Amino acid sequence: MQKQQADCTGTSVERRSFLGGAICALTSLIGGTLAVFGGKYLLGTPHEVSGAWVDAGEISNLQGGSPHEITFEKSRSDGWKIHNERATAWVILNNSSITAFSPLCTHLGCAYGWQASQAAFVCPCHGSKFAADGKVISGPARRPLDQYDVKIEGTRLWLGPLKNSQAS
Numbered sequence: 197m198q199k200q201q202a203d204c205t206g207t208s209v210e211r212r213s214f215l216g217g218a219i220c221a222l223t224s225l226i227g228g229t230l231a232v233f234g235g236k237y238l239l240g241t242p243h244e245v246s247g248a249w250v251d252a253g254e255i256s257n258l259q260g261g262s263p264h265e266i267t268f269e270k271s272r273s274d275g276w277k278i279h280n281e282r283a284t285a286w287v288i289l290n291n292s293s294i295t296a297f298s299p300l301c302t303h304l305g306c307a308y309g310w311q312a313s314q315a316a317f318v319c320p321c322h323g324s325k326f327a328a329d330g331k332v333i334s335g336p337a338r339r340p341l342d343q344y345d346v347k348i349e350g351t352r353l354w355l356g357p358l359k360n361s362q363a364s
């Protein structure tokens with residue numbers, strides 16, 4: 197007498213075959229689920245919610261002429277979680293034009309500050325200096341300050357994606 201064997205492709209309806217098929221189906225379901233979510237985790241989503249525009253506040257809070265550091269909230273994704281975090285930008289309002297710089301030095305990423313006495317952004321880490329238009333006055337930084345895309349809606353300033361500057 198020949199014994200029937202259960203496998204994933206078998207068509208036997210005997211109890212052992214049915215259980216074997218159920219186990220194969222369950223294993224395939226678990227494997228498929230792990231593959232989908234594992235792949236999604238490994239490939240990931242961008243850390244910063246890409247292309248998102250962020251409300252950076254009232255324009256009336258900005259003073260014309262000298263750079264002004266503003267704070268705002270932006271979203272960052274971490275796996276499936278979205279975190280809101282505090283961010284800053286240096287904003288200059290000149291007549292009707294607005295420029296917003298990333299707060300990080302283009303040399304090695306330190307936070308720089310505006311020094312009114314030197315009329316320049318000065319980085320405390322290695323001494324780079326940038327003009328009010330973001331251009332390098334002195335290194336070691338070689339690239340101008342990175343800028344955000346900006347737009348105004350009503351009375352609110354919106355910051356878009358950060359554009360990396362090119363060395364001049």
Ligand code: FES
Pocket residue numbers: 301302303304305306319320321322323324335336337
């Ligand atoms: S990080 Fe700013 S000068 Fe080096």
